[in-house]
Amino acid sequence: MSHLEPEAKIFACSQSVYLAEKIAEQYGIPLGKVTMSTYSDGEFQPSYEESIRGLRVFIVCSTFPSADNLMELLLMIDAAKRASARHITAVMPYFGWARQDRKDKPRVPIGAKLVANLLTAAGATRIMTMDLHADQIQGFFEKPVDHLFASTIFLPYVQSLNLENLTIASPDMGGSKRAYAYSKFLESDVVICYKQRKAANVIDTMELIGEVKGRNVILVDDMIDTGGTLAKAADLMIEKGALSVRAICTHAILSGGAYEKIENSKLTELIVTDSIPLKKESNKIRVVSCAPLFAEVMHMVHHNNSISGKFIM
Numbered sequence: 001m002s003h004l005e006p007e008a009k010i011f012a013c014s015q016s017v018y019l020a021e022k023i024a025e026q027y028g029i030p031l032g033k034v035t036m037s038t039y040s041d042g043e044f045q046p047s048y049e050e051s052i053r054g055l056r057v058f059i060v061c062s063t064f065p066s067a068d069n070l071m072e073l074l075l076m077i078d079a080a081k082r083a084s085a086r087h088i089t090a091v092m093p094y095f096g097w098a099r100q101d102r103k104d105k106p107r108v109p110i111g112a113k114l115v116a117n118l119l120t121a122a123g124a125t126r127i128m129t130m131d132l133h134a135d136q137i138q139g140f141f142e143k144p145v146d147h148l149f150a151s152t153i154f155l156p157y158v159q160s161l162n163l164e165n166l167t168i169a170s171p172d173m174g175g176s177k178r179a180y181a182y183s184k185f186l187e188s189d190v191v192i193c194y195k196q197r198k199a200a201n202v203i204d205t206m207e208l209i210g211e212v213k214g215r216n217v218i219l220v221d222d223m224i225d226t227g228g229t230l231a232k233a234a235d236l237m238i239e240k241g242a243l244s245v246r247a248i249c250t251h252a253i254l255s256g257g258a259y260e261k262i263e264n265s266k267l268t269e270l271i272v273t274d275s276i277p278l279k280k281e282s283n284k285i286r287v288v289s290c291a292p293l294f295a296e297v298m299h300m301v302h303h304n305n306s307i308s309g310k311f312i313m
Contacts, residue, residue: 008302009052013061013072018277019093019291020060026295034076044068046076048083056087058128058298063096063115064253064276070096070115074122081123089126090119091298093275093290094223094251098133116140128297130275130290131222131250148297150250150273152310153288155185157271158218158248165243167191167215171229179220189215193233206232213241223251224270227258231265238266251275252285 011032012020024031033049057080061073073090080088100111112134119127120143128146132138138145166188170179176192183190191210206229217237224230224247234245245267252272254262262270262284270282273290293310300307 008056008058008298009050010058010060010298011048011076013046013059013069013076015064015069015072015277016061016093019062019274022274022289022291023060023091023295023298026292027299036072044072044075046072046079048079051083052080053084054086056089056302057085058089058091060091060093060294062094062275063092064094064251065096070118074118077119077122077124087125088123089128089298089301090124091294092127092129093273093294095129095132095137098137101134101137112137113140126301128294128301130273130294133222146297146301146307148290148293149311150248150290150293151182151185152293153273153290154248154250154271155182157288158182158186163216163218163244165215167210167212167217167242169193169210169212169217169219169233169237171195171219171221171233175221178222182218182220191217191237193229193236195229195232206236208236208240211240212237215242217242217245219245219247221247221249223253224249224258224272225253226256227254227261227265230267230270231261234265234267244268246271248272252278252287254279 009032010024011034014036021031035047035049037045059076061069063070077088097111097115126144127141130148131150132147138147168179168183168188169191170176171193172195179190191208191212193206194209195206219230219233230247237245246269247267248271250273253276259282267284270285272287274287275290297307297310
């Protein structure tokens with residue numbers, strides 16, 4: 001190996017080891033060793049148990065709540081910087097706080113921008129993530145951002161279903177761009193759900209823009225939190241005459257009573273990635289791993305190869 005191309009090592013925050021192990025296996029190297037010391041009050045300190053001087057370091061960490069995940073990532077980045085790593089890439093399959101991408105009312109923070117500043121201040125030289133809640137978050141960084149699309153792994157699965165009369169649907173107006181991109185690739189129709197909220201995670205009304213009668217519908221979204229929107233949308237579409245309703249959601253947050261809502265809804269299937277670990281199993285939930293995608297892109301980045309070929313849409 002040339003001195004211009006440092007060795008690569010992959011490490012993981014404690015809550016993302018399950019995914020990092022799969023990424024490292026796909027990459028072809030063992031997962032790096034990290035120990036975590038914890039004080040009695042809950043304060044913790046990560047420690048690399050092998051040299052990373054002059055190397056390219058990938059730190060895998062989805063920053064879903066609690067905030068300990070984000071804090072652990074920041075500490076690991078800082079430790080890598082102080083251990084003289086040459087390149088430090090924060091691999092964040094799920095980028096937490098992404099829903100706070102703007103001021104939607106007075107006196108609120110822009111959480112996504114704050115997280116971007118923290119990652120940069122800690123010493124990250126590159127960010128790698130997937131299906132950000134808002135594309136413009138890439139602009140919050142002054143460092144390179146590799147924004148991957150889960151469509152690369154979802155679309156082959158959708159094609160394998162061989163569904164006739166396929167229609168792609170967006171559960172809200174904000175996701176219409178994503179739905180149109182899927183429909184263009186699959187050469188299908190598009191419908192949009194128009195919803196109004198009483199408050200966060202509480203839907204007041206929902207209307208359907210488009211025709212679903214006699215169609216097999218696939219709802220597409222970047223995340224599923226409480227499951228209320230997708231469950232309501234699926235039930236509405238079945239009432240309107242849809243033959244079946246499936247949902248594709250990259251990040252399975254699934255908080256509160258989400259599992260019960262999915263089980264009791266008219267959804268045939270919910271397809272998600274393993275960017276966030278499932279809290280429990282469900283016959284309606286199918287997990288498609290994003291590990292091969294991240295491993296391949298990390299390999300391309302390490303060898304300074306173009307990654308544009310990995311973007312299906």
